Amino acid sequence: MSSVTNGDPRGRRRLVTAVKGSLRDLRGQLALLNRQVGGRLELKEADMDCLDLITARGPISPTALARAAGLHPATMTGILDRLERAGFIARERAETDRRAILLRAIPERTADVYALFSDMNAEMDTLCEGYSTEELALLADFLQRCAEAGRRSTGRLAEN
Template sequence: MSSVQDGARWRRQQIRAVKEALRDLNIQLSLLNRQFGARVELKDADWDCLDLINRQGPLSPSALARVAGLHPATLTGVLDRLQRGGWIVRERDPDATDRRAVTVRARRERNAELYRLFSGMNAQMDQLCEDYTDAELELIADFLRRTTTAGNTATDELSSG
C-alpha cells in the first residue's frame, strides 16, 4: 500500500475518532446535565431553556421556542415549571405594540446555585485546559464553535425536511 493510501486511511481513522469522541462527550454531558437537573428539579428541556435565557438575555417566548427547537405549547409548560421553581420571571414588554407581549428573564440571583453545582466540572475543565498552549486552546475553541454551527445546520435541515 502506498504512503498516500496509508495517509488517507490514517486521516479517515482520525476523523472517525473525533466523531466518536464527540458522541462520547454528548452522552457524558447528558448524564451530567441529568444529575444536575435532578438536584435542582429541572427536566432536560427546562435546563436547556434556562441556559438559553441566561446566556442570550431576556427573550420573548416565541424567540425562545425557536432557538430551543420547541413547540410553543411545550415551551409554555417549560416556562410554567421554571417560573414555579423561581428560575425565571415573565414580564410585560413595555416596547411591544401588543400589550399581551411578554419577555422571559432569568432570575440571576439564583445563578449562584447553578455555579455551585457545576463547580466540580468547571474545576476539572480548568485543570484540563492547563495542559494546552494558548494556540491549542484557540484551535479547540474554534473547532467547538464550528461543530456547534454544523450541529445547528443539521438541526435546521432535519426540522425543515
C-alpha cells in the same frame, strides 16, 4: 497519533473517526451531568435546556426561545410555568411594547445551577491549563464549528 500526516488517508480517516467518537462520548457524558444537575434542581431536561438558553440569550421572548429550543409553543408554556414556579425565571413586560413578554433568568437561582456545575468547570480549567493559547484557540474554533454544523443539520432535519 501525532505521527499521522495528511499524506496518510487511512490514518486521517482513523483520526476523523476518533474525533467523532470522542464528540459522541462527550455528548453522552454531558447529558449524564445535565441529568444529575437537573435531578438535584428538580428540573426536566427540556427545562434545563430552556433555562440555559434564557441565561445565555436573555432577556428573550417566549417565541424566540421556542424557536431556539426547537419546541412547540404549547410545550414551552409548561416549561416556563415550571421554571417560574421554581424561581429560575421571571416573565416581564417589554419596555418598548407592553404587550410583549420577555423572559429573564433570576441571578440568585442561576447561581444555584452554576454551583452544581462548579466541579465540571474546575475540571475544564485544569484540562485547559495543559494547552497553549494557540491550541486553545484551535479547540475553541473547532468546537464553535461543530456547534454550527449541528445547527445546520438540525435545521435541515426540521425542514423535512
